[in-house]
Amino acid sequence: MSTVSLPYHVVFDILLRTPVKSVCRSRCVSKAWRDLIRSPVFAAAHKSRHGPLLVDAGSFHEEEPAGGRDLRLMDMDGSVVRVIRGAGGFGMMSNTSLDDLICVNGASCDGINVVDPATGEVLLTCPQVDIVEEHDKFPRVAMRYYVNFGIGRAVPSNQYKLVRLVAMLF
Structure with missing residues (x-):
């Protein structure tokens, strides 16, 4: 044959x-x-x-909640199209126009993950900011902080780069 x-x-x-x-x-x-x-x-x-997808960034593994949070991509009817295990967090922080990437922040991903929803690949992980040192300097002050970031691609290396700005409010 x-x-x-x-x-x-x-x-x-x-x-x-x-x-x-x-x-x-x-x-x-x-x-x-x-x-x-x-x-x-x-x-x-x-x-x-095909229509747009919705993102649920904070679903736990059903079989093992301690394993972290999943990133779920759903169609407009609410049906789950794809589950990216362990790439989720506390919330989607940014949906960039750069290659339609999604940035997810949360303790379960130990910082920020940059995810390509088309392939399910975590392209970049930026470690969590350690703010404990600042809190030790001012132990009686309640600390709040805001995180903003942007993503881009470096022309010479063609690698993704993440810039994170942390503003601490005392």
Whole structure:
């Protein structure tokens, strides 16, 4: 029995019409399919055909709550499309326009995670700010702090960079 390969444009069109969860599973079919699915052109085309996703950044593992929080991506009907284990936190802090990445903050992720919802990959983890030293200097003062940050990509290295600004209020 001989195998027949489908033309690239046919596979592209079929995968465009396929739900996200099935497309993610299809990465294992072959290296050609994996490369197609990971390409920015396909990701943009697939995103334009399908509706927006909602993010629930603070769901616990159902089977092991101590294992951290999950990041759940849901469609507009409330159905869970994808669960990214352990990438969640106390809340989504920023949805950047840079490659549609999501930044999540919380103690369970020990700082800030930058997550690519299309692949489920945690691209960058920025450790939690240690504010204990400042609190030791002023033990009788109640401390509050605000965190703001921005994300970008360094041109020379093509790596993601996260800038975090912490303002402590005494």
